[in-house]
Amino acid sequence: NAGVTQTPKFRVLKTGQSMTLLCAQDMNHEYMYWYRQDPGMGLRLIHYSVGEGTTAKGEVPDGYNVSRLKKQNFLLGLESAAPSQTSVYFCASSYGGTRETQYFGPGTRLLVL
Amino acid sequence: AQSVSQHNHHVILSEAASLELGCNYSYGGTVNLFWYVQYPGQHLQLLLKYFSGDPLVKGIKGFEAEFIKSKFSFNLRKPSVQWSDTAEYFCAVNAKPGNTGKLIFGQGTTLQVKP
Numbered sequence: 382n383a384g385v386t387q388t389p390k391f392r393v394l395k396t397g398q399s400m401t402l403l404c405a406q407d408m409n410h411e412y413m414y415w416y417r418q419d420p421g422m423g424l425r426l427i428h429y430s431v432g433e434g435t436t437a438k439g440e441v442p443d444g445y446n447v448s449r450l451k452k453q454n455f456l457l458g459l460e461s462a463a464p465s466q467t468s469v470y471f472c473a474s475s476y477g478g479t480r481e482t483q484y485f486g487p488g489t490r491l492l493v494l
Numbered sequence: 495a496q497s498v499s500q501h502n503h504h505v506i507l508s509e510a511a512s513l514e515l516g517c518n519y520s521y522g523g524t525v526n527l528f529w530y531v532q533y534p535g536q537h538l539q540l541l542l543k544y545f546s547g548d549p550l551v552k553g554i555k556g557f558e559a560e561f562i563k564s565k566f567s568f569n570l571r572k573p574s575v576q577w578s579d580t581a582e583y584f585c586a587v588n589a590k591p592g593n594t595g596k597l598i599f600g601q602g603t604t605l606q607v608k609p
Contacts, residue, residue: 426596482543485530485537
């Protein structure tokens with residue numbers, strides 16, 4: 382039982398490049414989330430999904446897109462990376478919504494030059 | 495907009511000292527409250543959570559938190575810290591309505607415990 386895994390662990394991009402971050406969970410969770418963590422700002426929700434085939438915007442969705450084609454996977458895309466997207470990205474999943482514990486992945490460190 | 499504020503950004507304590515980390519939120523309705531912890535090199539994990547009932551909740555590793563509705567606070571406490579408690583601590587709020595599970599996190603508090 383691997384829990385929540387994220388690929389890649391670290392990436393360097395040039396401004397304008399695109400990339401996709403992959404999150405996978407093997408706990409059969411319905412809900413999945415993408416957060417970004419910046420110094421002094423805690424974690425901020427980018428997008429989330431309440432089930433396969435659904436996605437919704439969080440606090441800071443601009444510049445990102447997501448897809449949840451399979452229940453176990455939640456992809457975060459950057460179409461045209463900007464230096465402001467330099468951050469650590471965390472994926473999380475939970476069985477349900479409001480009262481459920483979220484289980485986090487190890488994070489992806491992204492540097493945009 | 496909902497927000498969560500953690501007053502202490504960096505706390506340094508000696509082993510056996512008592513710990514209290516402050517957390518305040520801004521939302522007048524029903525809330526669910528969480529404390530998460532990130533130990534060095536590890537994933538974020540849940541310390542404890544509060545939904546209703548006894549406002550004093552106990553979590554893992556001897557941590558507890560008290561919900562004071564009138565003060566919009568959910569402070570984390572531990573009577574005697576250990577070196578292994580060195581970590582970053584995040585307070586988070588999930589505000590109703592809706593069942594989306596969306597969390598609003600505080601800025602985080604880095605705790606350094608000196609042996």
